[in-house]
Amino acid sequence: MDDRSALAHSPYSNEDLDPVELPDRHWNTYNYAALWVGMSHNIPSWLLASGLIAAGMSWQQAVVIILLANVIVLIPILLNGHGGTKYGIPFPVLARSSFGVLGANLPALVRAFAATCWFGVQTWIGGEGIFLLAGKMFGDSWANASHIGDFAWTQWLSFFVFWLIEIAIIVRGIETLRRFENWAAPVVMVAALALLAYVYVQADGFGNILSQSGSLKGDEFWRAFGPALMGMIAFWATLSLNISDFTRFGGSQKKQMLGQTYGLPTTMTAFAVMSVLVTSASEEMYGKAIWDPIQLAARIDSWVGTLLALATVMIATLSVNIAANLVSPSYDFANAAPKYVNFRKGALITCVLSVLIFPWKLVSDPNIYIFTWLGVVGAILGPVAGILAADYWVVRRRHIVVRDLYRREGLYWYSGGWNWRAVVAFGVAAILSAGGSYSKDGKGPFPEDGMIPFLKPLADYGWLVGLVSGAVIYVALMKAGKVPVAYDSSGSPDDAPLDEKEVTA
Structure with missing residues (x-):
């Protein structure tokens, strides 16, 4: 945007939410x-x-299933990332075009809550790495320390140390994160390959899991297929909303789209294969399959090897947790009160809330974690991703008046700052996608027949149902209401959009 004076006095603007200029996109x-x-x-x-x-x-x-899920979720990620690169704006600001200048706080805070829970879970896992690492150094006195609640006080200390490391990185800004990711990615990849080679040599092969067939056959498999696929999609459903938080720093649509296509489905699939191979070999080595790489690393006979493995685990956890779970809520909380909360304050709010949601409880039951937590989160976030993509690509045809995203008078103020059509589309789609949520065999927080029994069949494909229904309902309501989406040629000079530098290639 050439003229930034229109944003200077806006209550909905601050340095972290304003468009990133092309020279600053690296x-x-x-x-x-x-x-x-x-x-x-x-x-x-x-x-x-x-x-x-x-x-x-x-x-x-x-x-x-993991490969298919990541190819599918890549589609809304690329669709919703385009606007970030074209206009240099983060997710909560991009959401103002569909939900309204004030209404954007609804999807932003929903996304922030999901990210906060994820951040807490990953921080707990990272703390576990420090706990085991320190146990190798200090012996039984560390591992068997007196308990506070269900865990040793040393494990609580490890959790908060890891928590403080994350804060130290994010408060230094997004460029620090970019540099950290640049070197963390190859380090983690090399370490994962080294672990694979180590277990292959130690087990003299990859073990028996590779020759075992699944117990799910025919109709039984297909009944499990939907929830499994949606759970895998839901793993990155959060990023399908806020990917513009990152693409706003790119100066080329081609580069950001190629980078994401190279990085997401290939890496997730390769990592899944590696996890199977390593775990299968661990069964040969220790008599039982060890899926948790932290527990596996703690069993490595070499003291140096254990330290390197656990250090890599912590680097990997830092890498994902800050990028995937701390950047977005930092912007989201800043969007709720731009004049009082900036990116760094938003990050601190997220860090505090991540402790208050008791993440150690969320990871206590793997069945609830994958099939309930992931599935429901995906079902609720799917409608938001659908609405954002439909608004940008179908309703507005990729044209946004950036100035109006930051002011009361304009295309995106709607009724008191809220676009009720987007809210209705979100609410109806969320009910359709998540209303039938159920707990299999009574294991979980939902009734076995579903919260709304007749919607139970839709729950197995909750994210997809939410994505499609949210998009369709939103477009229908916008078209039916003939809501203006652009200034026509007869508009007054004061109403004309500011010139903006758009990235199209």
């Missing part, structure tokens, strides 16, 4: 690929294949 193809490599190499993604295999699938079925 992210290229490698940066985006490295971002996804860094985010994909983490403990929860390592455990995705194990969850599917534990549910009765073969390793081949698990890997194919």
